[in-house]
Amino acid sequence: MSNSAVFLVVLITAMVLVGAALLIALWLAPRSTNPLKGEVYECGIPTRGTSWMQFRVGYYLFAILYLVFDVETVLLFPWAVVMRELGPGGLASVLFFFIILALGLAYAWKKGALKWK
Amino acid sequence: MWSFEKLTEWIDTSLRSCMSADGALLVEFVLIGIAILVGYALLALFLIYAERKICAFFQCRLGPNRVGKWGIFQSVADMIKILLKELIQINKSDKMLFRLASFFVIIGSVCTFGAIPFAKGLQAIDFNVGVFYILAISSLGVVGILLAGWSSNSKYSMIGAMRSGAQLISYEISAGLSLMVIVVYSGTMQLSEIVAQQADGWFIFKGHVPAFIAFVTYLIAGHAETNRGPFDMAEAESELTAGYHTEYSGIQFGFFYLAEYLNLFIIAAVASTMFLGGWQPLHIPGWDGFNHVMDYIPSFLWFFVKTCFCMFMAMWVRWSFPRLRIDQLLGLEWKILMPICLINLILMSVVVIL
Numbered sequence: 001m002s003n004s005a006v007f008l009v010v011l012i013t014a015m016v017l018v019g020a021a022l023l024i025a026l027w028l029a030p031r032s033t034n035p036l037k038g039e040v041y042e043c044g045i046p047t048r049g050t051s052w053m054q055f056r057v058g059y060y061l062f063a064i065l066y067l068v069f070d071v072e073t074v075l076l077f078p079w080a081v082v083m084r085e086l087g088p089g090g091l092a093s094v095l096f097f098f099i100i101l102a103l104g105l106a107y108a109w110k111k112g113a114l115k116w117k
Numbered sequence: 118m119w120s121f122e123k124l125t126e127w128i129d130t131s132l133r134s135c136m137s138a139d140g141a142l143l144v145e146f147v148l149i150g151i152a153i154l155v156g157y158a159l160l161a162l163f164l165i166y167a168e169r170k171i172c173a174f175f176q177c178r179l180g181p182n183r184v185g186k187w188g189i190f191q192s193v194a195d196m197i198k199i200l201l202k203e204l205i206q207i208n209k210s211d212k213m214l215f216r217l218a219s220f221f222v223i224i225g226s227v228c229t230f231g232a233i234p235f236a237k238g239l240q241a242i243d244f245n246v247g248v249f250y251i252l253a254i255s256s257l258g259v260v261g262i263l264l265a266g267w268s269s270n271s272k273y274s275m276i277g278a279m280r281s282g283a284q285l286i287s288y289e290i291s292a293g294l295s296l297m298v299i300v301v302y303s304g305t306m307q308l309s310e311i312v313a314q315q316a317d318g319w320f321i322f323k324g325h326v327p328a329f330i331a332f333v334t335y336l337i338a339g340h341a342e343t344n345r346g347p348f349d350m351a352e353a354e355s356e357l358t359a360g361y362h363t364e365y366s367g368i369q370f371g372f373f374y375l376a377e378y379l380n381l382f383i384i385a386a387v388a389s390t391m392f393l394g395g396w397q398p399l400h401i402p403g404w405d406g407f408n409h410v411m412d413y414i415p416s417f418l419w420f421f422v423k424t425c426f427c428m429f430m431a432m433w434v435r436w437s438f439p440r441l442r443i444d445q446l447l448g449l450e451w452k453i454l455m456p457i458c459l460i461n462l463i464l465m466s467v468v469v470i471l
Contacts, residue, residue: 006149006242007228013150014227017157018220018372021200025368029203038208040271041363050209051275052267059283062447066286069455073293076462077249080300083466091466098459105451114451116444 061113065105072101119415122238149241153231157379164378165192168432175436202367207270210364214268219365219372221261226379228254233386234308236396236417247308248300251387252293255342258376259285265373266361277360280350280443284341287450288348291338294458298331298465299324299391312395317402319394327465332392334458336430339384341450343377346435350443385427389420393427396420 040047079086079094108114128148132141166181166189173180181188206212229251234240244250259282266278302324303311314320320328341348349360357363362373389395396416400408441449 003242003244005146006231007244009146009149010153010228010231010241011224013153014224015220016150017154017227018223021368021372022204022216022219025200025202025204028201029367030201031203037205040207040209040269041358042272047272051270051272055275055279059279062283062287062451065451066290069290070286070293073252073290073297076297077300077306080297081304081306083301083469084304088470091463091470094466095463098463102456102459105455109452114448116447 058116061108065108065113068104069101072097120238121236125238153227153241156235157227157230160382161375161378162192162196164382164428165195165374167428168378171429171432172436175433196371199371200368204369205364205366207364209270211268211270214264215364216369218261218265218268219369221264222258222376223261223372225255225257225261226376226383228257229383230379232308233383234312234390234395235386235420236415239417240309243307243309245305245307248296248306248311248391251308251383252289252296255380255383256285256289258380259289261376262361265365269361269364271364273357273359273363274361277357277363281344281361283443284344284348284350284446287447288338288341288454291334291450291454291458292342294455294462295331295335295338296387296391298327298458298462301462301465301469302328308390308395312390312397315394315397317400319392319397319399321392321394324392324465325468327461327468328392330457330461331465332388334454334461335388335392336384336427337454338450339388340431340434341446343380343384343431345377345381345431347438347441348446349440350446381428381431382424385424385431386420388427389423393423394419395423 040051075097076094079090083090129141129145132144136144169191170180170188181191184190184194206215228242231241232244232247232251232254234243242250262285263278263282266274266276266281269275299311299320300306302320303314305311305314311320315323317323321332324331340346362370365373396419398408398411398414398416398419400411
């Protein structure tokens, strides 16, 4: 059995688990017709406006930083596997890569991207 | 040591003897699916019960004690109850994304669950990029959480999802870098190979200081990734009701709950596989008699004891520390944990070269 086939089986299993449980719940669960149940859960007073609006820009900054470092992780994994064979030369070149990244983090830090204000 | 491969081979040969090869393959696939579902559900029941009991003992309470002896059937009763609750849909919500979110969360955790080596010869998916696969698939949960918060069209959900998304993606980097330390040391990403290399000593002992630092950073980052304990900004109940799943009810809420607990198990299982030797028994070089006795203990017992140890640590932390603020939380990751992880990675590569 190839791993990819088993992965597909597991994926389908997960979907079946969710789908079947949802169907069972829809079939068994009682339904009330109270119109208030469709209201947004807040403090009791009617909610104002929509929640699909602007939110804090700080989250975007963290998302961009995450993108940089996550791509870095992706690039580093192949290096990590062959680290033993590459030896000091491999470490030196990755060290250079690290320094550039560290400079980027230091720049973001100094500019206040990591500050929550 | 007894291997589960004997069992799977016996099932394979006996199936092939009574039907065609394709039919046998199909039955095996169905068996894998059922095994994963049963394991997933049983573990969830066990974990929810264990958490409630442990939390009660930390707070000098009794915890669940009415349903069955010591309340052991409490989580079964809860599961049946939660199946029988109405699925409420908010009028203004995005109906399709609202349903889709629970799919993403569960797929993220079930697919990771399948890749864990539970015992000798008991691993459903064994990619040669296993570590990478686990990191990649488990981050599907973030998509589910963001979808859940966005589609609910509720302010609490929205704020909870945003906080949770920022937290999860931040701590993912530390988790990845901590696991990469072991990849550097072992030179492979295949989980079965990593476990096999730990036969003569677990990586936490063999891997010098960097492996230990990586173990600690992985536990912290993993803990934050499960949205638990001092890092549960997403569902800070005193300010956000329940965070991103405020508007979910019945079994849909149950999915988020289930995924949270199984993610805790997965983090603990990955930590024990990568650092504590997975299902390998404790071997001390030179002590042949001791090593021989240790070999008699079944491999799945070793795995579960190590995983339960890691999970107990997570529960201990959860019920001992007050909640962090969102800026403290992100500051901890970006200003402390990630620089430590980067330096630790360089330290490990120096150790490997020397």
